[in-house]
Amino acid sequence: MPDQLVTLRSPGEGEAAPAASAPAARWQNPYRRLPAVRWAVQAAYALFLTVTGWEFWRFYEQAAAGEPLTVARPPAVEAFLPISALVGLKRFVHSGQWDEIHPAGLVILLAALGTAFAARKAFCSWVCPVGTFSRALEWVGKKTLWRRGRQLVVPRWLDLPLLSLKYLLLAFFLWIVWVQMPLEAIDGFMKAPFNLAADAKMLLFFQGLSAGAGVVLGVLVVLSVVVKHFWCRYLCPYGALLGLASLGSPQRVVRDPATCNDCQACTRACPAQIPVHRRASVWTAECTGCLSCVAACTVADCLTVNRRAKQGMSPWLVPAGALAVMLGAWACARLTGHWHTALPDELLARVYQLAPFLGH
Template sequence: MTITESLTLMLALLYGATQLWWAGKRFGAIAATISLLLALVISASLTLLVGTAIAIAGLALLQWRKPAFAKGDLRINDLRAGCQNLIVLSLLIVAIQYTVNSLMLKAGIADPWVARPNVVDAFLPIAGAIEVKGIVSLGLWDQNHPAAAVMLGIVLLTGLLCKRAFCGWACPIGLAGEYLYKLRKRVIKEELMPPRWLDWPLRMLKYLLLAGFIYLVVGMPAMGIPGYLQGNYHRIADLKMALFFLTPGLVTLCCFALILMIASWRRQGFCRYLCPYGAILGILSFFSPLKIRRNQQECLIDKGMKCDKCTRACPANIIVHTKTTVRSDECQACMRCVAACPKKAALGFGLPGNHMLSARSLMIGVLAIMFFLPLVAWLFGYWDSQIPDAIRMQLLQVADHIGH
């Protein structure tokens, strides 16, 4: 684990622990802090220790400069935006570190002083799915990109537990889409919504893409998995992916242009129509016990008044004000509807029986799943890639000639 990963991880987890404290869950905060200290002792890692020290200093600075954010004492939408932006910022730092590492390898430096952050394997979901298949069918644990399987499992777990909160609270592509959409709205003010009859087939596109990826993984014979995982293509799958984005061909450029157009055309356009991750999380989210729930006794409508603020606030165009439970696969648990509701107890995100979660609790849950599990995986030796830099450097020189 590199210093950037250690710092990001500890920053997110310690921030989550402080949020538990400020939310009055003192026992939980102490238990979380003890778990982190234990992880630190078990790992005996200087990198993790340095990351923890910087994270503590950063949190102290945050407490001093922005006490409201440090205490999570923010409105729902500000809390979510803060969480998304910080995750994107950490990914940007990781991306810079990865790029510098790759450029050094490309330049023939076999022992680059900037280490490769293993979290980039999160962008190899198909490799991660093949690895999971290898674990399940053959008991084979990949050592080349173990973080790919870990991150895939983590993202899917968020869908099972807290609907598409990953999309609403953490996904960098979703946030980029939101900024693009806002930019477009500055130039063209109107909403450019597709007609209802077109919206549904467009939404199904992401399920088609997902079906294609599942076909690729399921269709791969189990006996072919060891060969694939030991093959040169898999060994530099991350570099191939980076090259794909950095040196795009004409078809790729056209696809990028289409994606940008869709993302700026309608809010959450990419998530809604094209993202295969959104599709699988949408399916898993049906099983999530946590959902947006409307308390009819408290809702203004049931008191004879007119109100549809929750529906109007929803970026996914879900009709909220007439439902008691929002089951839609498009719900990203963003809680904008809850923020817009004028009656505090009328709408919430939680379990049946009016057991609602605050936005802060949801954020703590997302941070815990997304950052604690990688820490555990790392402690068990299933995070760092075992490919020596010298081999990566050699393979990178001939990357154009390496295929599936």
């Protein structure tokens, strides 16, 4: 991989580059619409979570003020409580008891792990709102900094140590929760006022963003414009966990070296900087299952899923599998009573009133 800025007169994500031969030029990639469909799915989830955040803010304001509640607390807000979900997962594994305080958070964590097995890290590339925001920043970078095809490629000597950061963060959280905290401490944490009001604390953090936190977020935004998916690629421990889980997935992008014309459109389209054009099989924890490489391929049946050429499965089944796992987990949780918190609104109102004064 080049260690400097490279000039690429290349197609955008999902576009097919003109090939040298006439037959190849007439061929149209049947999966070229994958990036557009991915935008639609990401936008739908982003809209859903925006509405969820709005409803939770209204619920919090009424509950914290002691007013009559005219809105319900949306359980999906627990998607933003990964630490609580990780603690709940350990308790469930060791005791078989489901988290009754933030049950939806545990459902979403297990569903995300399920998508990692069914469709690699498609949760990151098709569902996660942070991934959607990161992709939007990548688009901004293409339209501003890299308009003439120039794109920053992080040199390998720097890329590898940066990649290790999210795994180190994941190891830290796993060590604290899964090694250092006995089951008694887990029970104590889950029943503590801080965990009861974790969703409110999360809301208050963004409402009263400190100058330091604002600077950090601003730096991450700028870096994500310059470098593709900087947060997701280098710092997200949730993505690191899903990446490790995805190594057990039977799904993978497969390249046929016999038909490959070495145009490198697949590698340029990959948000994870994977050198797809040099891999016979893309089996790495960094693959997000976005299928941008498949959409950008310029040769028929060169990039397929699971098997080569016409024996490969349809790439559309990858996002379909991920969405089926997510929606199936939600439906099962609703039917079995594992979606809504068992905490009464009166108790939530009391802990929300204390939330501004609660520490870890």
